[in-house]
Amino acid sequence: MEKSHLLRRLLLWAACCSVCAVPVTVCAENEFHLGNELSITTNDVSGPGKAQSSLTKGARYLDVLNFYCNGRSNQLEYGYTIGGKATDDQLNDSKTFSLTNFQGRFSNKVHTLVLGDTFESFSQYSLNTAVKGGAYKFTANRRNTPEVTLLYGLAYSRWDNLWTSGAMERQVIGGRIRQSVGDDFSIALSGVQTIDHMGMPGLTLYDGHTFTLDAEYRPIPGLTLRSEASFSNYGKTETGAYSTSDGNAVRFEAVGDADPSRVSLEYERITPGYVTIAGSATPDREKVKARWRYKYTKNVTYNFGFLWFHDSIFDQKADRTDHYKPEVGVSIKRPFGRQYAVADVTYKLDTVYNSTTTTNDHFINFTYRDRFGIFDSDSNFSIALYDTTDSRRAQEYTYNTSLSSRHTVGPVILKPVFYFGGWTANEELAIARTTDYIFEYSGGLGVEVPTWKVTSSWKIGENRLLKEAAGDTMKTYGQANIYWRPEFAAKTQGMLFVRAFINDYRYSLNSANAENFRENSVTVGANFLY
């Protein structure tokens, strides 16, 4: 086991390193780009509650470097991507140095080889994750010749997992064959095998495969029909016990897009035993979804939606749960004859039902955007009504408005913005009925000097959470961001920046103010792209 694990990693690494075999001088004849961003952040966290902060105290650096190269040699097009990250802030990354991207791509339009970071377009059920490995694709671009894709790799989310221990080693082997029949119909068959070679105690290991058939048909302009059917067979090792499961998943979708309407209908059914480790699916679900967007007039658009799904496909659970999520909305341009106005109204319902519990949550939202004199306004009012049997009954009201404008004063552009928002929540089922409030207000100013290529934004504000049955929380904050593209860095699209913020958290929960804390942060940095 140990030797084969090492051999897999060595072969994979050797294949990926082959991208480096091509002399760098080849890149010099073509096109390459180098991008880098270096920033140094100094954080200061103080106060008895500083453990609640998400900042790392002290001075930390973060550098992100990326190198791209594209070129052509006779009929062969190629490209390389190498990227890395360096930081001494464990909250940015536990590794000081890490490889973030490593890929070589070679293609003569018929044969395409990708080594390193690999992600291929299989169907959603079969493959929806990237691997560290390689893929080969054959595209003959002739009518009766199918497109073939082969893939192999380890499903690591980071390159360091390849040479450090402590991560699940998940091998993915896949293949796809796709045939187009005319211009309107295509069908594809894909197979993906997943084997967990090295797991960690307490984690579930899988080994098995999925086979998926997917098709797309466009019978008339504006109408697209899609279907996907998948079968899986997997073994699972959990807490030392091995079991097997097999299942299937099917989905049909029809999309009609011809103004004034866009309609989509979808049906999906996934059995409880269906497993796809490298793809995406939620097992034990049957679902119907419909959406209709209707442009009633040039200025009025209606949106209707409905989603229903349930579990316990084979009645294998003691209690089946059904979910209903209908929604309706209307968007009106130039209501009341106002030239710059847009109004949106939506109503969404979230119902969950089983034999013991019923949930009915209502969400109503009104948004109105308009221009009043020199100010652009954006206002929102929403109502959320929560109702779950014996668990929650609450009403929440959210309201906010922002006013912004733009003024040119000589070479300077000023963009003031003011914001006020609030939230009121009534909780009825708590032992003591309570009403809580949140108020937030802020003022900001954007300052741009185009001749100097400087943009900046400044903002101060306060957020107050006022709780009837518990302590209040108050956060006072200030932010400043300054970006400068100096002339001397124009060739490299260079930019210098400074970002700073202060957050001051105060709590009334503990009379000794044990949870108060303040965060001060300043980041200076530079980036360029050559």
Next chain:
Amino acid sequence: MKSLLSYLVFMLLGLALLTPSPADAKWWIFGQSNEEVSFSYLNLNRFSYDESGPKTSIPKGSLADGQILINGKVKVGKGNVGGVRISTNNKENWQDAKLADDGTFEFRFTPDLNKVIVLYVEATDTVGKVNDVEKTRKEVTIVDSNLQEVARGVLDALIAAYRAEDPAAFMRLVSEDYAGDAANLDRAIRKDFSAFDNIDLRYTLNNLTYVPGGKIFAAINYNRSVTSSRSGKTFSDNGSTEIVLKPSEKGIAIFSMKNPLIFGLSDAAEVATGSSAVSQPVIVVDARGTVVKVPAVVFNQIVKDETFSVTTNADGTSTVAVSTGSYTVNADGTVKNVTPATIRYSATVESGSVNLVYTGQPPVGFDFARGETTTGTGDFFITGGGPDKAYSWIANGASYQDLGTAVAIATLGSAPTSGYRTTTGMGVYLEAGHTYAFKLGSGKYALMEVTSASESFATGMMVITMRMKYKYQASGDAQFLP
């Protein structure tokens, strides 16, 4: 209250229905044209042809299947629609679009990169009349944008909308065929905004991989803090997760997310389609909007159960009920106690005793995850020593702290979650009788008790022998007991 609100909603809908509409304003874009041949609507990649202006650039990565789609509907005054042709090279050549009987048409082509495409669209009726072709002239350039910048732009916009608690702005960046259903994510983020206040969320990219014209896979490290609207407490956590973006009619939009989620925590069971490995405590939200931070082992159980509940206790702890029992957790995500007592953190702990003997180069080390002695590598390795101590180097990415002499790992319930030190350019003495905690490069924890360390020159060379007991928590929790 509800009936009043329902009445208000239907009143507004009724107002919209009664809004006066010009006779032919039911059709899009080209409005009240007097031309005999015109377009009811014309789209470029599902966006209005007119709104993109006479010149436009399109990122290559945003093209579905790498193709540009032109579609629309022809309107004729007399007769029928005769045909629709598209030119992509400034009228040098024309190609027929696929045309239906009702006048709808579509045309797809694969553009060359970084080349200006000059488009014209020509429609004719059966009596020979043609639309004003010059009005349809458009220069389109497909640019090979730095994909990192495109993906980061989308992630930055999603985070900005989430921090601003703006569901409409957020959902504009969600694909309509989101894998966990866009409606589920929409409801979940609205519930997040009820549960959270003062949302602060930052990330760095670990990896970005894409299919040309298709999906983008992003692995990220995130770091966030939120204030619970219910309790008023502030929670912070950090971890890693994976997100897939894809081109859609809205542009690059979010397609799927794995646990631990950074958006839609209130309905993680429906929003997430998969899980990443978790080694740190994670913020979770139950169905009532109660926020709590739970250790990795509890989070993994929540993912399996798909449901859980949280009760806030008077002493500031919270009790999380899952199918296997209940965990009482502290505010920092560590476990205070477990019910029933049969639930064991120790189930995922690996332990043992090892003798490390250094006799010269290469150095001898130890790999906690494998439980093996190593040569020249490992989480730490010995290069020398002295009486009662071994001189060692800590591996890059790992950190340690000395817990002192009064601690035996047999009874040590957990490793500290903070206070670790890295050694840059310097070694550290591991002393007999001391217990050390390690935070490894994988983010997981290990404990080591040095029972003895000795130095000998009996063979004429320095031999360092260190005897140690160790524990390694494979689950990633800092908790080792019970």
